[in-house]
Each structure stands twice: as C-alpha cells, then as structure tokens.
Amino acid sequence: MRRVEHVMGFPVSVRIDDEGFPGAPVDGFFAWLREVDARFSPFRPDSEVARLDRGEVPDPSPALREVLDLCEEYRIATGGAFDVRLPGRGLDPCAVVKGWSVQKGAELLRTAGARRFCLNAGGDVIASGGPWRVGVRHPERADRLCTVLDLTDGAVATSARYERGDHIFDARTGRPATGLLSMTVVAPTLTQADTVATAAFALGTQGVEWAAARENCEVFAVDAAGRVLRSPGFPVAGTGAVAA
Template sequence: MHRVEHVMGFPVSLRIDDEPVPEGAADAVFAWLREVDERFSPFKEGSEVSRLDRGELSRDEVSADLAEVLALCEEYRVATGGAFDVRLPGRGLDPCAVVKGWSVQRAAELLTGAGISRFCLNAGGDVVVSGGPWRVGVRHPQLADKVCAVLELTDAAVATSARYERGDHILDGRTGLPATGLDSLTVVAATLTLADTVATAAFAQGAEGVEWAAGRAGCEVFAVLEGGRVLRTPGFPTAGERTAARVLSA
C-alpha cells in the first residue's frame, strides 16, 4: 500500500509492505497528523500553541502532549546553551522543530501498534522505517537531483536539517541570526523524535554543532559544512557513499 497526503505544510508518504494491511491503519496515521497540525501549529489562531502564546492558557493547563513537547524544547535549549530556542525575541512560540519529528514518530507507533512490521513513513524528507533493510538517499545540499549518501536502515529514523529548501530559516537563539557554517546535517537514530530534534538543534549551533550531535547518545551524524567539507561518525550507516568524508572520532 502506498499513500501520499499534504499535511502540516509538506508531503507525507506512507508505504506499507505487510499483507494484508490492517483496515484503517493508514487513515489513523493521517488523521493523527492532521490533528497535530490543528493543535500545535503556531500559524493557526485557535491552536493550543497559539492560545498558550497569547496567555489564554497557562503551562499548568496545557495538554499532556503539549507539555511533553515543551519539555523537549526546554531540554534542548539548555543542552545547546540557548542556540536552539523555540521562543526567540520578537517572535511567538514556535515548537515546530520538535513537533514534526515527535508527531511522525507517534504516527509510526500507531502502525507498529496495529501489528504492521514493515513500513516506510516519509514526512517531508524525514523518514521512519520499520523492518528492513530500507535504502534512503540523503540529498546533496547543492545539487537538487543528486544524493551525497545512501543509507541502509532497519528499524530506524533519519532526519536532515539544511538550508536548501527554505533558505536560512534556522536561527541561532544566542544571536537571533541565521545559523551559519553548515549546508546540511543528517542524523540517524532509533526514533524520529531524537533524530529530528538533534539535527535541528545541531544546525542552530553552526559548525560546532557537528561534534555536539556526534556526542549525543544513540545518534550517528553526516554533515556537509559550508565549502563542501564532509564529516561523519564511524557508525553512520551508509550503503554507498557519494562524497568522501572525514570520520569523526568515536
């Protein structure tokens, strides 16, 4: 089964290789992601995030889900010395950097909870796979029709933060300016919650974020610095590298 919908501002594709596919499993995934968009989008006036930001809700009144997301936001703000911050001066509360990976991981757990053992869930280029091995390409940051690495993943997640789709949209919370020093940074981890948040938090730190991400437990990293230099951790699961890389110390 293969299904694609546009949710939360990006395409989400779901491929399930199990036969038969449990009835309603795909519907549950896309219904959940639409619910997340309604509840957590800072661009929707009636969302829980917007209401909290306007002071209509207190931190004690938010849902358990939003409390979990905000706790992750605070964890990474502290861990990066403020480089990753969802409350930048002059801007409203925007936890999207955490919400995307967290919500797609939850969607993947809906599938495994339904007994599905082999699937690939791709949300705007961030991917969760079950079973395997699956081959996943990492887009070249300068050449849109090329890949710079091909991964071989089993029961894992991969996320990339970069400037090639949305420009300098990731800001360094310490300065309020666009993060510099990196063209792209890819993280492989057991969950997309971890992979996506670490990738964004590392990118916000600039080039120094590569070593920071490499030191996070359970994370493997592939980074392309400005100028084209490539760094990766020893365990980064490449099936066929397309770019020479310096291996970071374990």
C-alpha cells in the same frame, strides 16, 4: 499499501509491505497528523500553541507539555542555541513537533500490526523491518544525492538551507545559522533524529561533534565550505528496498 497526503505543510508518504494490512490504521495515522497540525501549529490562531502564547491557556495539555519539555531539554543541551522562543517571534515548537508527531504515528501503525514499513515526512524517514536504502539530497544539487544509507529499524532526519533558506536561527545571536549546509542525523526515533538535527544545525560547525556525542546518534554533515563531516558509525548503504 502506499499512500501520500499533504499534512502540516509537507507531503507525508506511507509504504507498508505487510501483506493484507488494513487501511483503517493508515486513516488513523493521517487523522493524528491533522489533529497535531490543528493543535500545535503556530500559524493557526485558534491552535493550542497560539492560544498558549497569547496567555489564553493557563496550562498546556499533557501532549503539548511533553513537546515543550523536549524543547527545553534541547535549549539547555545546546547552551541556548536551539530555542523555540526567539526574541520578537511567537512560540514556535515546529522543530520538535514534526518528528515527535510522526514518531507517535509510527507507533500507532506498529500497534495495529505493521512490521515492514517506511514513512517519509517531508524528507525525514522512519523505517521498520528493513533494510531500507535512504538517499540524502545533495545540499547544493537538487538532482544528486550526497550519501545513501541503510536503515533497518530507526529514523533519519536532515536539517538544511536548500528548501527554506536561512530558517534556522542560532538563538544565542538571533541570526540565521550559516555554518552548515546540511546536517543529517540517524537515531532510533524520529523525535530524536529530527530535534538533534535542527539543534545541531543551530550550533553551526560545533554542532557536528555535539550531535555525534548524543546517545545513539550518527551524523553526516556538509559545512559551508563544502566539507563532509561524519561520525564513524554512520550506516553504509548495502542492498535493500529504496525508501521513496
């Protein structure tokens, strides 16, 4: 089973290697992501996030409360460098919503019986039943990889400047975070990997040590000077199917 759809502003691919896996759970996976986009996108004026930001929703739903609680957890953990409420901007929890929603989708597939699969959400990957080999794009050369890792049951996420420019801000200064070119985090879930990668990027070079100290996280980073910084436990590539 292989399928790709454009959801939440980026391509999401599903590869399931379990023989005879039905299509209905994959339909449900993409329906869930479309629901998340409709409810949590700050770019849709009728979304729950936009209405909450305008004061039109007295209390967030349990799902949005879960996301906002994660946002607050990482704001505190980074000393305010990561914040989804930047001055002069509306509420934007996208840095948490992406990984959180795709991880929830992976759990839907597992509940439906999927065991060996790979999800790629705009370059962030969830792998199950590996090993899978996952390439990380070079931050300055689109045609090259800077590392390849083995992922069996877990997730990997990268925050970088090469796709969207200086879009991650250090909320302590209100200026773009420019200390790193890319930050890749491996963690048990994409919720954790994606949020830690973004929060660490906002912290700049000090974010490498901060991310490596997070429970169950391994990091691979390239700083603005082109130096590679990685934690000792970052998984080394061996053999296995390539997560494409």
